[in-house]
Amino acid sequence: MQLLSWRIWVICNVALKATAIDIDWTSDSSIKEGAATLAYGLLQYYTGNETGDVPGNLPDPYYWWEAGALFGTMIDYWAFTGDDTYVDITFQALQHQVGDDGDFMPQNQTLTEGNDDQGFWAMSAMTAAEMGFKDPDANGKQWLALAQAVFNEYVWRWDTSTCHGGLRWQVFTFNNGYDYKNSVSNGCFFNLASRLARYTGNTTYADWADNVWNWMSDVGFIDNDYNIYDGASDTDGCTEIDKSQWTYNAGMFLEGSAAMYSYTNGSEKWEQRTNGILKTASTVFFNNSVMFEPPCEPQNNCKTDSFSFKAYFVRWLAKTTQLMSSTYDTIHPLLLASARGAALQCSGTATGTAGRQISGSACGQHWVSGANYDGTSGVGQQMSGLSAVFYTLVKGAPVPFTSVTGGTSTGDSSGGSAKTDKTVAGPPPITTADKAGAGILTTLVLGGLGGGMWFMISE
Numbered sequence: 001m002q003l004l005s006w007r008i009w010v011i012c013n014v015a016l017k018a019t020a021i022d023i024d025w026t027s028d029s030s031i032k033e034g035a036a037t038l039a040y041g042l043l044q045y046y047t048g049n050e051t052g053d054v055p056g057n058l059p060d061p062y063y064w065w066e067a068g069a070l071f072g073t074m075i076d077y078w079a080f081t082g083d084d085t086y087v088d089i090t091f092q093a094l095q096h097q098v099g100d101d102g103d104f105m106p107q108n109q110t111l112t113e114g115n116d117d118q119g120f121w122a123m124s125a126m127t128a129a130e131m132g133f134k135d136p137d138a139n140g141k142q143w144l145a146l147a148q149a150v151f152n153e154y155v156w157r158w159d160t161s162t163c164h165g166g167l168r169w170q171v172f173t174f175n176n177g178y179d180y181k182n183s184v185s186n187g188c189f190f191n192l193a194s195r196l197a198r199y200t201g202n203t204t205y206a207d208w209a210d211n212v213w214n215w216m217s218d219v220g221f222i223d224n225d226y227n228i229y230d231g232a233s234d235t236d237g238c239t240e241i242d243k244s245q246w247t248y249n250a251g252m253f254l255e256g257s258a259a260m261y262s263y264t265n266g267s268e269k270w271e272q273r274t275n276g277i278l279k280t281a282s283t284v285f286f287n288n289s290v291m292f293e294p295p296c297e298p299q300n301n302c303k304t305d306s307f308s309f310k311a312y313f314v315r316w317l318a319k320t321t322q323l324m325s326s327t328y329d330t331i332h333p334l335l336l337a338s339a340r341g342a343a344l345q346c347s348g349t350a351t352g353t354a355g356r357q358i359s360g361s362a363c364g365q366h367w368v369s370g371a372n373y374d375g376t377s378g379v380g381q382q383m384s385g386l387s388a389v390f391y392t393l394v395k396g397a398p399v400p401f402t403s404v405t406g407g408t409s410t411g412d413s414s415g416g417s418a419k420t421d422k423t424v425a426g427p428p429p430i431t432t433a434d435k436a437g438a439g440i441l442t443t444l445v446l447g448g449l450g451g452g453m454w455f456m457i458s459e
Contacts, residue, residue, distance in 0.1 A: 021034045021037060021038065021343045021344075021346045021347065021361055021389075022034070022343075023339075023343050023389065025336060025339070025340065025392070028393060028396065031389060031390065031392060031393055032081045032082075032083070032390070032393070034343060034389050035077065035081055035083075035386060035389045035390040036081070036083055036085075037361050038346060038361060038363065038382065038385055038386040038389060039074075039077055039083070039085070039086065039386055040361075041346075041352075041358040041361050041362060041363070041382050041386075042070070042379065042382040042383055042386055043086060043089075044352030044353065044356040044357075044358050045058065045059070045062075045352045045353050045356075045378070045379045045382070046058060046067075046070070046089075046353065047059065047353050047354060048067075048089075048092075048093055048096075049089040049092060049093075054096070054108070055089075055092045055093045055095075055096035055097070056068075056071070056092075056093035056094065056096045056097035057097075058070070058379060059353050061304050062304060062378075062379050063117070063304070063305065064097075064109050064112075064113075064117060065114075065116065065117035065120045065121070066120075066304075066305065066308055066379060066380070067093070067097075068094075068097070068104070068117075068120040068121035068124050069120045069124065069308065069311070069312060069383075070379065070383055071090050071093050071094050071124050072120070072123060072124030072127045072315075073311060073315070073383055073386065073387055074086050074090045075090060075124065075127050075128050075131055075133050076127060076131065076315060076387075076390075076391075077386065077390055078090070078131075078133070079131040079132075079133070079397060079398055080390050080391065080393045080394070080397045081390055081393065087133075087134060090133075091133075091134050091136075094121075094124060094125065094128065095136060095140050095141065097109075097121060098141045098146060101149070101416065102141045102145060102146055102149050102412075102415060102416075103118070103146070103149040103150055103153060103415065103416050104118050104121035104122055104125075104146065104149075104150060105118060111172065111175075112175065113171055113172075114169050114170045114171060114175070114177065114185065115154065115157065115167050115168065115169065115170070115171055115185035115188060115189075116169065116182075116184045116185045116188055118150055118153075118171070118188075119150065119154075119184075119185065119187075119188025119189070119191075119192065120188070121146075121150075122146060122147050122149075122150035122151070122188070122192055123147075123188065123191060123192060123195075125143045125144075125146040125147045126143070126144075126147040126192060126195050126196070126199075128143040128409070129143040129144045129147065129199060129401070129407055129409035130195065130199065130400035130401050130402075130407065131398065131400065131401070132398070132401055132406060132407065132408060135408055135409060142409050142410045142411065142412070143409040144199065144200075144407075144409040144410060144411035144412075145409075145410065145411050145412040145415045146415070147192055147195075147196060148196065148411050148412055148413055148415040148416075149412070149415030149416035150192065150416070151189070151192050151193060151196060151205070151208075151415075152414070152415055152416040153416050154167060154188075154189045154192070155208065157171070158211075159181075162181070162234035162235075162237065162238070163181055163219055163232075163234050163237055163238035164215070164218065164219070165211075165215045165219075166181040166186055166215055166216075166219065166234075166238070167181065167185040167186050167189055168180065168181055168185065168234070169181065169182045169184075169185050169231070179233050179234050179235050180231055180232070180233055180234070181219075181231055181232060181233075181234050181238055182221075182230055182231025182232075183216065183221050183222075183228055183229065183230055183231055183249040183252075183253075184230075184231075184246075184248065184249055184252070186212055186215070186216060186221070187228075187248075187249055187252035187253055187256070188252065189208070189212050190209055190212040190213060190216070190252070190253060190256045191252045191253070191255060191256040191259075192205075193205045193206070193208040193209040193212065193256070194206075194209045194255075194256035194257070194259040194260045194263070195255075195256070195259045195400075197209060197259070197260065197263045198259045198260075198262050198263040198323075198400075198402055199400075199401075199402045199403055199407060200402075200403055200411065201263075201402070201403065201404070202413070206260065206263060206264075209256065209260055213253075213257075213273070216228075216253075219232075219238050220238075220241055221241065222253070225276075225280055226273070226276035226277045226279070226280040226281075227243075227245060227280055227284070228245060228249045228250050228253055228277070229241050229242060229243045229244065229245060229249075230242040230243070230244040230245070230246065230249065244295040245284055245285075245294060245295065246293065246295060246306070246309055247281075247285050247291065247293055247309045247310055247312070247313035248309040248312045248313055250277060250280075250281045250284070250285065250313065251281075251312055251313035251314075251315070251316035251317060252312070252316060253277055254274065254277045254278060254281065254316055254317070254320050255315075255316035255319045255320050255323070257270055257273045257274040257277060258270075258274045258319070258320040258323035258324040258327070259323050260273075261274055261323065261324045262323045262324065271324070271326075274320065274324055274327065275327070278320070278327055278330060278331070282330065282334060285313065286334060286337075286338075287368045288337070288368070289333060289334050289337035289338070290337050290338050290340075290341045290367050290368045291310050291313065291314070291334070291338040291341075291367060291388075292310075292366075292367065292368050293306060293309055293310060293365075297365060297366065302365060304378065304380065305380070306380070307365055307376070307378055307379075307380025307381050307384070308379065308380030308381075308383055308384060309380075309384075310338075310367075310384040310387075310388070311380070311383040311384040311386075311387040311388075312387075314335065314338065314384070314387040314388050314391050315387055315391060317331050317334065317335060317391070318331070318335060318391040318394040318397075319394075319400065321394055322394065322397070322399045322400060323399075323400070328395075332392075332394070332395075335388070335391055335392050335394070336392055338367055338388050339388040339389050339391075339392045340370075341367030341368060341369075341370050341388075342363065342367045342384065342385045342388035342389065343385070343388070343389055344367075344370040344371040345363055345364040345365070345366060345367055345369070345370070345371075345373055345374065345381075345385065346361050346362065346363040346364075346382075346385045346389075347360060347361070347362075347371070347373050348360075348361075348362035348363070348364060348373045348375065348377055349362055350362035350377035350378075358377070358382075362377040362381075362382065363377065363381045363382045363384065363385030363386075364376050364377065364381055365380075365381050365384070367388070
């Protein structure tokens with residue numbers, strides 16, 4: 001059955017039949033058919049393309065950052081499978097949320113944004129540039145320029161006043177978590193810097209990738225065995241580290257390290273770092289080669305955000321094999337085993353947004369338990385299941401472009417310069433590009449922070 005006809009069948013019948021995902025893992029067409037079913041289920045949670053709704057937003061209880069991550073997934077879904085069903089709504093969502101200054105700080109989100117929230121949208125824009133996704137016309141914002149604008153804002157937000165550097169979790173003083181410096185925010189910075197270095201060839205980005213890595217290592221968020229911990233409060237100089245290990249933190253630094261390996265034409269330093277993260281991650285985050293989320297999944301206390309983390313870890317594992325091919329023999333068996341477990345979990349029935357039914361292909365979280373559907377469902381579980389399935393196609397997928405290997409997205413190295421508030425001082429920039437602010441800061445003082453893991457699993 002051809003992909004197009006399968007897609008039509010899914011749209012017409014998926015709500016009526018309880019059909020578990022049955023995939024022949026030796027057949028690309030079968031994998032694509034299964035992925036099409038799961039993609040349809042995922043989009044049952046999204047209504048931003050409907051009249052009266054806001055493009056790019058997901059309904060409660062999902063936060064804005066997860067919508068940005070979702071559309072990054074849909075870019076790769078298109079690139080890996082060739083299914084263009086969701087190209088237009090993905091394009092619409094990303095462009096609608098860029099904000100007036102082209103930096104993913106739209107007015108409806110700015111005051112509650114964290115550095116990681118902004119970063120997930122920026123990484124999706126970077127994926128659009130690397131995958132040759134539909135380019136905006138003269139009235140839109142270019143993917144590369146969007147990523148550069150966020151990078152530039154990260155540079156001036158780099159805060160040496162505590163812990164000798166690092167990005168804070170939150171942008172604004174009045175948001176809970178402002179005094180927390182964490183791996184996900186700094187991982188967004190590192191990941192963007194590494195991929196921008198590879199795409200553009202500009203040493204400024206590579207220098208900042210080095211800076212972020214060195215700070216993460218010096219402060220102890222990355223240890224000598226390449227464990228990557230969650231973060232710490234800066235009120236005690238980042239000495240009391242929350243040693244929770246989340247899949248997406250490891251994945252973000254893994255892909256970034258592989259991008260730096262590619263950018264440096266195979267430097268020993270970045271080869272060692274990439275292999276180090278991979279070796280540790282393959283032990284920490286897998287049970288019999290099947291992926292799981294250690295801080296919450298065994299205890300059945302994952303929440304809305306953490307249900308989605310495996311989706312990004314799968315993505316960054318797959319991209320690592322493209323950027324550093326020697327990792328393929330280690331990573332692909334992990335991807336395949338995880339995909340088998342995920343597909344067996346995608347056998348439930350759930351209700352999406354506005355009563356939409358996902359019958360027989362709603363995904364649970366516990367891939368290790370395989371066919372015993374765990375009864376959970378939602379954007380995170382569905383996006384993770386979809387990702388697990390289609391990223392197994394990585395061997396035949398397009399390798400991320402650079403500006404000299406087919407990338408068509410145009411940039412703006414001074415992106416973000418329309419910002420005028422610079423009340424928070426950053427370190428001296430290492431580029432001549434103007435590094436500008438992300439918005440107006442207030443003088444309100446944050447109360448105490450109970451710990452990064454508490455925020456992640458308790459919401």
